[in-house]
Amino acid sequence: MSTTRVSRCILAPRAAVYRALIDPSAIPHWKVPNGMTCEVHTFEAREGGTFRISLTYDQPTDTGKTTRQTDTYHGRFAKLVPDEKVVEVDVFETADPTLQGEMTITYTLVETEEGTLLHAVHEGVPDGVSPSDNELGWQMSLGKLAAFVEGS
Numbered sequence: 001m002s003t004t005r006v007s008r009c010i011l012a013p014r015a016a017v018y019r020a021l022i023d024p025s026a027i028p029h030w031k032v033p034n035g036m037t038c039e040v041h042t043f044e045a046r047e048g049g050t051f052r053i054s055l056t057y058d059q060p061t062d063t064g065k066t067t068r069q070t071d072t073y074h075g076r077f078a079k080l081v082p083d084e085k086v087v088e089v090d091v092f093e094t095a096d097p098t099l100q101g102e103m104t105i106t107y108t109l110v111e112t113e114e115g116t117l118l119h120a121v122h123e124g125v126p127d128g129v130s131p132s133d134n135e136l137g138w139q140m141s142l143g144k145l146a147a148f149v150e151g152s
Helices: 014-022 131-151
Strands: 003-012 036-043 052-055 070-081 085-092 105-112 116-125
Touching: 003 131, 014 085, 014 105, 014 116, 014 131, 116 131
Parallel strands: none
Antiparallel strands: 003 116, 036 052, 052 070, 070 085, 085 105, 105 116
16 A cells, blocks of 8 residues: 655635535546546535545546446545545445555645645555556646636
């Protein structure tokens, strides 16, 4: 298992960034790497609330974790501190043992003069996920988050 750490300065107030992290209508706009689309099946933004999300490759592929073309995961919100922190626990829906296990994602929001510094730590990334691919996917997603929030 590995850990991915990424940070991004977002030119928006912490409250706006926090809302985008827990708003189910915002998730498809940012929480997806380039070349994929996102579908939110369920999403209860409260501590203990659950969610289920699918990411589907735009082009045919055999690299999906759940099906040939789709990565579906479910999880729960372990901690929500308004405008400061979101902690979620995710599990891929897969039969592949190299992709199984709980992953914890912690978003921490720090106010800066320019806006918000977002730190994301993705712990427990399964061995079947390349650390460099995971980091690249997170960089893409946080870039989309910044564009989404800054454009709002």
